[in-house]
Amino acid sequence: MTGSIALLGQPNSGKSTIYNNLTGARQHVGNWAGKTVEKNEGSYIYDGKKFSVTDLPGSYGLSGNSDEEIITTDYIKSGKSELTVVLVDASQLERSMFMLAEFARLDKPALLVLNMIDVAKGLGKEIDTKTLEKKLGIPVLPFNATDTKDYDRLKKLIAEELKNPHKLAVAAPEIHADVKSDSKAKFEWVSSIIDGVTGTKASVYKMSRFDRLMTRPILGKLICIGVVLLAFFVAMIIMIPFMSIGEMIPKTLHDPVEKLLTGWNVHSWIVSVFSTMLPNVLYFVISMASFVFGVNVVFGFLEETGFLARAAYQFDGLLSKLGLQGKAICPMLMGFGCTIGGACGTRVMDNWGQRMLAMSIVWAIPCASIWSIIPVISGMFFAWWQTMLVCIGILLYVVVTMIVVSKLFSRKLAPKETRSGMIMELPPYHKAHWRHIFKEAFFKAWDIFKRALGTVTLVSVLFYVLSFSSDGNVDHSLLYRVGSFIEPVTKFFGMGWQTFMAFVSGAFAKEAVLGTLNAVFMGNKTLMEATFYAKTSATDTALLGGAMTSVISPAEALAFMFATTFNIPCLMALSTTYKESHSLKWTVRVALFYFCNALVLSGIVYHIAELFM
Amino acid sequence: MKLTESKADMQGRILSVSGDDHFMNRITSIGITEGTAFQTVKNDRKMPVLIYLRETLISLNRADAERIEVETA
Numbered sequence: 032m033t034g035s036i037a038l039l040g041q042p043n044s045g046k047s048t049i050y051n052n053l054t055g056a057r058q059h060v061g062n063w064a065g066k067t068v069e070k071n072e073g074s075y076i077y078d079g080k081k082f083s084v085t086d087l088p089g090s091y092g093l094s095g096n097s098d099e100e101i102i103t104t105d106y107i108k109s110g111k112s113e114l115t116v117v118l119v120d121a122s123q124l125e126r127s128m129f130m131l132a133e134f135a136r137l138d139k140p141a142l143l144v145l146n147m148i149d150v151a152k153g154l155g156k157e158i159d160t161k162t163l164e165k166k167l168g169i170p171v172l173p174f175n176a177t178d179t180k181d182y183d184r185l186k187k188l189i190a191e192e193l194k195n196p197h198k199l200a201v202a203a204p205e206i207h208a209d210v211k212s213d214s215k216a217k218f219e220w221v222s223s224i225i226d227g228v229t230g231t232k233a234s235v236y237k238m239s240r241f242d243r244l245m246t247r248p249i250l251g252k253l254i255c256i257g258v259v260l261l262a263f264f265v266a267m268i269i270m271i272p273f274m275s276i277g278e279m280i281p282k283t284l285h286d287p288v289e290k291l292l293t294g295w296n297v298h299s300w301i302v303s304v305f306s307t308m309l310p311n312v313l314y315f316v317i318s319m320a321s322f323v324f325g326v327n328v329v330f331g332f333l334e335e336t337g338f339l340a341r342a343a344y345q346f347d348g349l350l351s352k353l354g355l356q357g358k359a360i361c362p363m364l365m366g367f368g369c370t371i372g373g374a375c376g377t378r379v380m381d382n383w384g385q386r387m388l389a390m391s392i393v394w395a396i397p398c399a400s401i402w403s404i405i406p407v408i409s410g411m412f413f414a415w416w417q418t419m420l421v422c423i424g425i426l427l428y429v430v431v432t433m434i435v436v437s438k439l440f441s442r443k444l445a446p447k448e449t450r451s452g453m454i455m456e457l458p459p460y461h462k463a464h465w466r467h468i469f470k471e472a473f474f475k476a477w478d479i480f481k482r483a484l485g486t487v488t489l490v491s492v493l494f495y496v497l498s499f500s501s502d503g504n505v506d507h508s509l510l511y512r513v514g515s516f517i518e519p520v521t522k523f524f525g526m527g528w529q530t531f532m533a534f535v536s537g538a539f540a541k542e543a544v545l546g547t548l549n550a551v552f553m554g555n556k557t558l559m560e561a562t563f564y565a566k567t568s569a570t571d572t573a574l575l576g577g578a579m580t581s582v583i584s585p586a587e588a589l590a591f592m593f594a595t596t597f598n599i600p601c602l603m604a605l606s607t608t609y610k611e612s613h614s615l616k617w618t619v620r621v622a623l624f625y626f627c628n629a630l631v632l633s634g635i636v637y638h639i640a641e642l643f644m
Numbered sequence: 645m646k647l648t649e650s651k652a653d654m655q656g657r658i659l660s661v662s663g664d665d666h667f668m669n670r671i672t673s674i675g676i677t678e679g680t681a682f683q684t685v686k687n688d689r690k691m692p693v694l695i696y697l698r699e700t701l702i703s704l705n706r707a708d709a710e711r712i713e714v715e716t717a
Binding site for chain 1: 665668678690694698
C-alpha cells in the first residue's frame with residue numbers, strides 16, 4: 032500500500048528542512064508541467080509502506096496569480112495527494128496561519144504542523160494545541176525540526192490520517208471579490224481560531240544589538256560583504272578535500288589507461304578519449320559538485336540563521352535598479368569566487384524569473400580564475416601599472432554588462448508588475464541545524480553530479496571532435512580549419528585564429544585559456560591535451576610571453592583579455608545554470624548574449640586601442 | 645501620514661493600503677491589512693522601512709511603503 036502527501040507552507044516555515052528529512056536521498060527534482068517552477072517529489076518508507084511526498088512551491092498565500100500559487104492551488108484541488116500537511120511557524124502563529132485560512136477554502140483533508148515550537152517557547156509563547164485541534168477538527172502536531180523523534184511522530188500521524196482523514200471542521204473564511212476585504216476576512220478567520228489558543232500580548236519590539244549594527248546603512252553593508260567573503264573562503268575550504276580527490280583522477284588514470292589501451296593496439300584517437308577526456312570530465316564534474324556542496328553548506332547556514340534576510344535589506348535599494356531583489360547580493364558576491372557557486376546561490380531568490388535574471392547577471396562577474404589569468408597575460412604585454420588599469424577597466428565593464436543584461440532580460444524575467452522585491456520578513460535569528468545543512472548540501476551536490484555528468488561528457492566529445500587532428504598537430508584540426516577560414520571575420524574583432532581558439536576554449540574552462548595559448552603558439556601539445564590538462568600541467572609563461580608578443584600586438588592582447596573575461600564563464604557554469612534554471616531556452620539565450628557581447632566588446636577595444644598603441 | 649514618514653519606535657495602526665491586485669495580494673498575505681497595529685522599528689533615509697506587525701519583523705521597500713497610510717495609535 033502507498034500513500035501520497037503534499038507539504039504546504041510559507042517561505043521560512045521550515046518546509047524544505049522537513050521535506051529533506053522526511054525523504055532523505057529518495058528525491059526527484061523536475062518541473063511542473065509547462066512551468067519553470069521546480070517540482071520536488073520524494074518518498075519514504077514507514078512501517079513497510081511507501082509514502083510519496085510532494086513539496087509544493089512556497090508562497091505567502093494562494094490567492095495571487097503567480098505560477099507558484101496557481102500550481103499549488105491546482106495541485107491540492109486535483110486531489111493527487113490524499114493529505115496536505117500544512118506547516119505554520121509557531122513563533123509567528125497569527126501571520127503564518129494565513130496559509131491555513133487560504134487552504135480552508137479548498138476543503139481537502141489536512142493536518143497542521145506547528146513548526147519551530149522550540150523557538151515559540153523560547154519567546155515565551157504558549158500554544159494550547161488541544162484547544163486548537165478541537166476548534167479546527169484536524170490533528171495539530173507541535174514540531175521541532177531538529178528533533179528526530181518528532182519525525183517519527185509526524186510519520187505515524189500521517190499514516191493514521193491517510194486511513195482516517197480529517198477535513199477542517201470550521202467554515203472557511205468568507206470570499207470577497209476585492210483583495211482588501213478578502214484578506215481581511217482571512218485574518219479575521221485566523222484571529223477567531225487562535226483566540227484563546229495563544230496568549231499573545233501586544234509588546235514593544237526591541238531590536239537585538241547585533242541587528243542594530245546589521246541595519247546601519249554603511250556599517251551593515253560592510254559587515255555583509257565581510258561575512259560573504261568569509262563564507263566564500265569557508266566554502267573553498269570545505270571543497271578542497273573533494274577537489275583534491277577529483278584532481279587525482281586524471282593524474283593517476285592517464286598513464287596506466289594509455290599504456291593499457293595502447294598495448295591492446297587500440298587506435299590513439301580512442302585512447303585519448305579514455306585516458307585524457309573521460310577522466311577529466313569526471314574531474315570537472317567532481318569539482319562542480321564540490322563547489323555546489325561547499326556553497327550550499329555556507330548558504331544554508333546563512334539562510335537558516337537569518338543572516339541572508341538582513342543582507343537583502345541592506346542591498347535592496349541598489350539591486351532594485353537592476354530589477355533584482357536585495358537577496359541577490361549573496362550570489363553576486365559569491366560570483367567573484369566562482370560563477371558556479373553564484374549560480375547555485377541564486378536558490379535563495381523567491382521566484383524563477385528573479386533567479387534566472389540573477390544567474391545571468393552573476394555571469395558578468397569575473398571569477399577567481401579570470402583574476403588569476405588576466406595579470407599573467409597582461410604582464411606579457413604591459414607594465415604593472417597598465418595591468419592595474421586593465422583590471423579597473425574590466426571592473427567598470429562588469430557594471431556596464433550588468434546594466435545591459437538587466438535592460439535586455441528583466442522585462443521578460445522580472446516584469447514591473449511582478450516585482451515584489453522587498454515585502455519580506457526578517458526572521459528572528461535561529462541556531463543553525465548543522466546536520467540538516469550538510470545533508471541538504473550533499474543531496475544537492477549529488478543531484479548536480481548525476482545530472483551534469485551527461486551534459487559535460489556530450490560537450491566534451493563535441494570539443495574533442497572539433498579539436499581532433501590525426502597527427503596531433505593543431506594545424507590539422509577541424510577547429511583550425513574553421514578558425515583560419517573565419518579568421519578574416521575574427522580579425523575584425525581583434526582576434527587571430529590562435530587567440531580566437533583560446534577565446535573559445537575559455538568558454539569551456541577559464542583555466543584552459545593559458546594551456547590553449549601554449550598549444551597554439553608553441554605547438555608543443557595537442558589542443559585537446561591543452562584544454563583538458565590545463566589544471567594539471569604548468570605553463571611556462573616566460574616562453575609563452577616571448578612567442579605571443581612576437582605574433583600579436585598589444586591592442587590584440589587587450590581585446591583578447593576583455594573578450595575572455597566577458598565570454599561564457601565556463602562549461603560548468605553553463606551546465607549549472609541549465610540545471611538550476613531548468614530552462615534550455617534561457618540558458619542558450621544568456622550564453623549567446625555573452626558570446627556575442629564578448630566578441631563585440633573585443634572588436635571595440637581592439638579598434639580603439641589600435642588608435643593609441 | 646505615509647508609512648515612510650513615520651518615526652522609529654512609533655506605535656501605530658494601518659489606515660489604508662492601495663495598489664494593484666498583485667501588490668495587494670503580496671502585502672496583505674504577509675499580514676499588512678487595514679486596522680492592524682504595528683510598530684515602526686527603523687526608518688532610515690534611502691533604506692527599506694522596518695516594521696513589527698503580527699509578531700513579525702517586516703522589511704518594506706520604500707516605494708511600497710509610500711502606498712501605506714498609517715496613524716499613531
